[in-house]
Amino acid sequence: MIYDLLIAPFAEDAAMRHALAACIALAFGGAPIGVFLVLRRTALIGDALSHAILPGVAIAFVFAGFSLLWMTVGGVLAGLAVALLAGATARLTPVKEDASLAAFFIISLAIGTLLVSAFGTDEDLLHVLFGKVRELTPQAVLTIASIATGSMAILALIYRPLIAECFDPGFLRSAGRAGALVHAVFLSLVVLNLVGGFQALGTLMAVGLMMLPAVTARFWAETAGGQIAVAVGLTVAAAVTGLLASFHAATQPEASIVLVAGVFYVVSLAVGPRDSIAARLIRLRHLEA
Amino acid sequence: MVGPVVSLDNLTLGYRRHPAVHHVTGSFAPGSLTAIAGPNGAGKSTLLKALAGELKPLSGRIRLDGVRRRDIAYLPQLAAIDRTFPMTVLDLVALGAWRSAGLFGAIGKADMARVLRAIETVGLGGFEARTVGTLSGGQLQRALFARVLVQDAKVILLDEPFAAIDQHTTSDLLAILQRWGSEGRTVIAVLHDHEAVRAHFPQTLLLARECVAWGATAEALNAEHLLEARRMCEAFHDDAAVCAA
Numbered sequence: 001m002i003y004d005l006l007i008a009p010f011a012e013d014a015a016m017r018h019a020l021a022a023c024i025a026l027a028f029g030g031a032p033i034g035v036f037l038v039l040r041r042t043a044l045i046g047d048a049l050s051h052a053i054l055p056g057v058a059i060a061f062v063f064a065g066f067s068l069l070w071m072t073v074g075g076v077l078a079g080l081a082v083a084l085l086a087g088a089t090a091r092l093t094p095v096k097e098d099a100s101l102a103a104f105f106i107i108s109l110a111i112g113t114l115l116v117s118a119f120g121t122d123e124d125l126l127h128v129l130f131g132k133v134r135e136l137t138p139q140a141v142l143t144i145a146s147i148a149t150g151s152m153a154i155l156a157l158i159y160r161p162l163i164a165e166c167f168d169p170g171f172l173r174s175a176g177r178a179g180a181l182v183h184a185v186f187l188s189l190v191v192l193n194l195v196g197g198f199q200a201l202g203t204l205m206a207v208g209l210m211m212l213p214a215v216t217a218r219f220w221a222e223t224a225g226g227q228i229a230v231a232v233g234l235t236v237a238a239a240v241t242g243l244l245a246s247f248h249a250a251t252q253p254e255a256s257i258v259l260v261a262g263v264f265y266v267v268s269l270a271v272g273p274r275d276s277i278a279a280r281l282i283r284l285r286h287l288e289a
Numbered sequence: 290m291v292g293p294v295v296s297l298d299n300l301t302l303g304y305r306r307h308p309a310v311h312h313v314t315g316s317f318a319p320g321s322l323t324a325i326a327g328p329n330g331a332g333k334s335t336l337l338k339a340l341a342g343e344l345k346p347l348s349g350r351i352r353l354d355g356v357r358r359r360d361i362a363y364l365p366q367l368a369a370i371d372r373t374f375p376m377t378v379l380d381l382v383a384l385g386a387w388r389s390a391g392l393f394g395a396i397g398k399a400d401m402a403r404v405l406r407a408i409e410t411v412g413l414g415g416f417e418a419r420t421v422g423t424l425s426g427g428q429l430q431r432a433l434f435a436r437v438l439v440q441d442a443k444v445i446l447l448d449e450p451f452a453a454i455d456q457h458t459t460s461d462l463l464a465i466l467q468r469w470g471s472e473g474r475t476v477i478a479v480l481h482d483h484e485a486v487r488a489h490f491p492q493t494l495l496l497a498r499e500c501v502a503w504g505a506t507a508e509a510l511n512a513e514h515l516l517e518a519r520r521m522c523e524a525f526h527d528d529a530a531v532c533a534a
Contacts (some may be wrong), residue, residue, distance in 0.1 A: 039375070157309065160384075163376065163380070164384055167370065167374040167376050167381075167421075168370050168371070170343075170363070170365050171384060171436075173297055218375075222375055223376075223377065223420070227375065236399050
């Protein structure tokens with residue numbers, strides 16, 4: 001019974017296994033990035049950057065056809081161009097990062113739309129943009145896992161300066177020139193993980209899987225490290241639950257996964273142990289000191 | 290007599306061509322404690338920012354002798370720090386071990402011992418695991434002083450370190466300043482409280498956009514100089530002529 005419900009779908013269906021592997025990789029790669037985006041108070045940057053990579057993917061599709069490699073390259077290039085231009089603008093001029101990002105991703109989106117409409121569109125294109133987690137090839141899973149592995153390694157390397165940059169950018173500035181580099185590397189990681197995510201979930205849902213568990217984690221853990229651990233766990237749990245729901249109830253898998261993550265958020269917002277609505281309502285007797 | 294560690298050479302600083310610090314020349318001796326005093330808008334914070342390397346001079350220059358940019362610790366006013374960030378006091382102070390640990394290296398036993406000692410010195414023993422969001426303003430300032438202690442900087446820049454800090458904390462932190470001076474570190478602090486300046490800072494730079502007086506505190510803060518500083522004109526003029534000096 002439990003086997004049929006929870007294990008069999010993965011044991012007997014290779015596509016479900018591929019989907020699960022991809023989502024676990026996305027959890028380890030993307031969730032920590034999401035936590036940092038939240039800590040930097042730039043939670044919506046993921047959303048903007050996902051729009052920025054979309055034209056790159058579309059252009060690659062127009063010129064190279066349905067090629068995973070070229071669509072990945074196109075997405076990374078478009079996303080990096082927007083992220084780094086926006087980051088550099090924010091550092092060198094008084095324009096704030098969110099404003100300059102808003103400007104550049106709209107430009108990117110417009111260029112993409114122009115090119116795609118000029119060179120024709122295809123049904124498959126929509127498919128690419130909205131993902132298909134249960135039709136992933138082993139090659140796609142490998143790509144996603146490689147991106148996640150690289151992302152984790154780089155994040156581990158820049159962890160301390162990144163924390164310093166979020167908390168007290170002035171200190172990092174006075175301590176050396178590392179701030180700008182760390183900033184650029186971090187934005188590149190956001191782009192990389194979104195490109196990894198779009199292959200599984202589509203560009204829009206990929207943001208959901210990156211951000212929802214990250215926002216949820218603050219209701220459970222106090223430190224940055226703790227929040228990252230919680231976010232990774234929540235992402236895996238959402239993936240398993242969402243995939244099972246799509247298997248048993250034939251729901252759309254990508255949306256199911258993100259929606260489960262959404263349920264986690266709402267529940268945590270209501271009853272999570274830290275700063276939730278319940279935690280505010282329930283007043284424990286105060287301590288002596 | 291050793292030469293100055295930081296000297297200002299006809300330094301003019303400002304924003305969008307308007308000078309906030311105008312043709313200031315002078316120097317800071319190693320191990321000296323100098324207060325920068327003056328009315329609001331006198332250019333005190335601007336001068337500190339430039340000394341920290343965050344602002345390029347409009348003209349003139351800042352010369353460093355025997356110290357590198359990274360030997361300078363800069364503590365800006367409290368507002369610049371994100372206090373909602375989930376960081377513990379230990380992590381905050383450990384950031385000061387930056388130079389010996391490098392950007393990416395682990396913090397070794399010796400550094401960690403220095404971090405714990407610094408936390409003890411500023412009177413925050415037992416607060417190591419507290420997050421910065423739970424600290425009071427005074428406790429946060431103590432933690433930031435501990436970070437400067439760990440940084441082991443040769444030149445220490447403090448921007449209004451005692452604003453909104455109570456008497457008890459202020460006197461604790463002043464004791465740390467004195468110690469820095471006796472260890473040969475150069476301390477430059479923007480301060481408003483003239484009494485505290487007279488009591489604890491042998492040197493004073495009285496700034497009112499121009500340098501009004503720079504030297505021994507008693508002389509620099511005499512009635513005549515203070516009156517002159519108060520007459521400083523705060524306004525900028527969009528149609529101001531190009532400075533000939």
